[in-house]
Amino acid sequence: MPPSRSSWASRRRPPARWPCGRCSAVSASRRQWLAATWRRRSCDGSGTEAVDEAWGPAVGLRTHWCGELRLEHAGARVEMCGWVARRREHGEHLAFVDLRDRTGIVQCVVDGSVDARAEQVLRVTGTVRRRPEGTANAHLATGEVEVGDCTVELLAGAEPPPFPVDARADDVDETIRLRYRYVDLRRERMQRNLRVRAAVNSAVRRAMERQGFVEVETPMLMPSTPEGAREFLVPSRQRPGSFYALPQSPQLFKQLLMVGGVDRYYQIARCLRDEDLRADRQYEFMQLDAEASFVTQEDVVGFISEAVLDATEAVTGERPAEIERMTWHESMDRYGVDKPDLRFGLELVELTPVFAATGFRAFQAPCVKGLRVPGLGAGITRGRLDALTERAKALGAKGLVWMRVGEAGALDSPVAKFLSAEEQAALVAAIGAEPGDLLLSVADEWAVACEVLGQLRNDLGRPPVHEGPYRYVWIVDFPMFVGRTEDGRPKPGHHPFTHPHPDDLDRLEPDPMGVRSQAYDLVLNGWELGSGSIRIHEPALQQRVFDLLGIDEEEANRRFGFFLTPFRYGAPPHGGFAFGLDRLVAILAGEENIREVIAFPKPQSGTDPMTGAPTAVDVAQLAELGLRVLPPKA
């Protein structure tokens, strides 16, 4: 069932300052286009009014900001600086110039002609006045007033912009937007996203400091640790042939800060990973990184909850309810993923008991899971059903059973004839089927059945990022190990320093795959914001875990030596967390793609259309580093 929209709708009201096409002089086609634009803007992360305040004093070449002028300013002599958003000339006696700065747009009236071109930089001096009767513009925050008797001073000329500097640029090829990012950033959407980001950073800092955390910076140049993500390497000039690595995260250093008695550390840290880019991944990204000593998992969860709830409130003006908890097992069982989107229902239904004694071979499996999609059964095409089946197979299922629910609960499905009347009735009852529903089912190992249906659930029901409430959830009790290596060793689910769940310590050796860890993820609307854990601080326990992983003392010292030695000098119990600020900002700004909330991001290719990076470098520069570039592979 769709998420409740009532509270959301009131918060996400359309920003009245956008044109809606009701202006009489606009042609029919333009009016249609404007209306479409207005609709699009109206649901595009506009619940961010809380950040549209506090511009600071207008000083220097200006006395006021463009976007702040209201009726109360009528009569004031004002000076403003900005870019020409729009010019409307009416012959030699009257011209309008819409001047834009980061706060908004105001209409300036020139009694005469003006040679203003788009995106020129102007300083305008004039007098604020109420607009003449009938000429107010309800779509502009400053629409009740205008600046009259204007004189215009040209501060800088401008070539025509490569794309319209307004909402139309949303449709422009992203490479072009990035090549001219300095133009793109003038747009309201980009300005708003930057302010949302700043508000989140600020709120997070204040929350951490209020809770006694101290900001400490950690090195960007560190030794390479080939675990996990691929690293960026930096060649050493003084020691040719040796390399630094840029940090994937401050993980190791923050634990050393705990040994160092800092007790509560946080940092808004830049992290770098040389992995392929995605809508939610950049080479370089920002994390709130935190660690605390002498604390439990509950304490860490509390600290971080405070930070993200503060950040949410700072952006939206509303504080979400306390963040709920869910075990990893429950999340997989009910939603089929470890990062459930709780904005919509479509929960997975347990059907194993229903088919415990079935004669239908496809359902003779350790686990049978079902998904009821209300109303989708009516009118769905065979092609769509085939596509769903293919999707399920691509996700690892042996197949997908689909059933359309007809009148009186009759099941329309290629496999209906294999199911007894009792089984069909029990299925309808268990899953709560109604006429018109589409039922999907996967039978397999528990994990496969859950994961496949969980992905289909997202495919079929997940709302756009800017819709619905903010549904944070903590996923706890992750398994300590996930899968096995080729030689049968368990693989760590989080990282090898994660503390096992205290209740499971005795099962570590006999049943490692059944051991839970004290690792926890924070999830918001189906996005994994970040993860954390209580760390192992006892060398003996660390050795037990290394033994399980097949890491002997020699290898441990070689790989983690600088990190393990300090733990012999008195390491407090500690744990921490890190979450991705770019992702949090994107969701709070209503953006599907974190590139929209980064001032200068890189596209999927990893190259920068504006600066050209990465570039070749001079041979002499390489020689100084003791490097030579191999010829390209044939």
Add this chain to the structure above:
RNA sequence: GGUCCCGUGGUGCAGUUUGGAGUGCACGCCGGCCUGUCAAGCCGGAGGCCGCGGGUUCAAAUCCCGUCGGGACCGCCA
């Protein structure tokens, strides 16, 4: 490394299925007109190696092969 989608004046799109002159739409740009517009309006104009290379053909934006660029996803991201 893989799968799929997209490259047509400065921008966004039609046109490609079924080959027939760079054919069209909206915006922008340049010039002119216009005293209340507001993503102004009216008139006129300029602007194209249809990403690039090769092939098929009398003829290629269109069909085929390759390549480059961009995007989404899988792998990857402890």
